Amino acid sequence: MGLLENKIGVVTGAGQGIGRAIALSYAREGASVVVADFNEEMGTQTVALIQDNGGNATFVHGDVSVEESVQAMVEAAVQTYGRLDIACNSAAVSRGSGPIHEFERKVFDQTLEMCLTNTWLCMKYEIAAMLETGGGAIVNISSNSSLRGQAYNTAYAAAKGGVNILTKSSAAEYGAMGIRINAVSPGVIRTPGVEQYFAEQPKIAEGLKKAAVMNRLGEPEEIAEAVSFLSSDRASFITGQLLSVDGGGAIR
Numbered sequence: 001m002g003l004l005e006n007k008i009g010v011v012t013g014a015g016q017g018i019g020r021a022i023a024l025s026y027a028r029e030g031a032s033v034v035v036a037d038f039n040e041e042m043g044t045q046t047v048a049l050i051q052d053n054g055g056n057a058t059f060v061h062g063d064v065s066v067e068e069s070v071q072a073m074v075e076a077a078v079q080t081y082g083r084l085d086i087a088c089n090s091a092a093v094s095r096g097s098g099p100i101h102e103f104e105r106k107v108f109d110q111t112l113e114m115c116l117t118n119t120w121l122c123m124k125y126e127i128a129a130m131l132e133t134g135g136g137a138i139v140n141i142s143s144n145s146s147l148r149g150q151a152y153n154t155a156y157a158a159a160k161g162g163v164n165i166l167t168k169s170s171a172a173e174y175g176a177m178g179i180r181i182n183a184v185s186p187g188v189i190r191t192p193g194v195e196q197y198f199a200e201q202p203k204i205a206e207g208l209k210k211a212a213v214m215n216r217l218g219e220p221e222e223i224a225e226a227v228s229f230l231s232s233d234r235a236s237f238i239t240g241q242l243l244s245v246d247g248g249g250a251i252r
């Protein structure tokens with residue numbers, strides 16, 4: 001019996017990287033999964049991977065910083081599978097880096113929208129659906145850059161700091177209504193997004209590669225294991241927490 005047997009879940013940004021690993025883990029643990037991504041090709045690949053392993057999954061195409069896409073994602077879960085029990089909000093895009101005094105306002109706003117506003121928007125609709133059936137569990141994906149701050153990556157770090165306090169505030173708001181809300185803070189994880197960032201920012205990459213005390217990058221599956229646990233009934237008394245999965249990066 002899997003950790004998430006008979007649960008209905010959504011995972012945003014499930015087309016690749018950490019989000020894909022979470023969708024695969026949800027399905028492996030017995031959940032039916034709505035895979036949401038604005039990359040249709042990669043999202044349908046994730047669904048095919050799940051189905052090839054005997055799991056249930058449906059793809060929803062759209063940008064989760066746009067309200068109609070988020071509504072469609074939650075409706076897909078309810079219409080296809082009957083309800084929504086668990087959700088992981090992993091989709092994010094980091095738009096550039098650089099010193100604040102040279103940073104464009106437009107890029108700052110986009111980063112907040114793609115990392116923080118989208119998480120709030122997803123929670124709004126996920127929570128509404130979960131209230132219909134008396135509860136659920138949500139895991140937001142934060143970042144270790146939100147813990148101590150990160151020079152030249154201030155917009156992203158601030159947005160993820162926002163995700164942390166959004167997680168705690170909403171956990172306080174909905175705990176009595178049966179909805180647990182936690183966050184996982186990845187260290188440096190080997191994903192297509194990070195490989196691209198390393199290529200664009202070689203100076204920052206050097207420091208990031210040495211971030212973990214375990215002296216290696218993490219794998220997306222290592223984040224997914226923590227998310228599946230926090231989404232499951234085994235974590236029934238855990239809410240409002242930020243769990244770093246980072247090979248010890250936060251204690252360095």
Ligand SMILES: NC(=O)c1ccc[n+]([C@@H]2O[C@H](COP(=O)([O-])OP(=O)(O)OC[C@H]3O[C@@H](n4cnc5c(N)ncnc54)[C@H](O)[C@@H]3O)[C@@H](O)[C@H]2O)c1
Nearest residue numbers: 013015016017018037038063064091092143188189191193
């Ligand atoms: N990889 C790391 O080292 C690391 C570290 C800390 C935090 N994180 C966080 O983990 C999460 C996943 O990161 P990753 O490295 O796997 O990223 P990635 O860039 O490899 O994959 C992100 C996926 O999300 C999708 N996506 C992004 N924004 C979207 C939107 N608005 N609507 C729909 N789909 C969208 C992309 O198409 C892509 O498939 C992000 O929240 C990221 O900030 C990653």
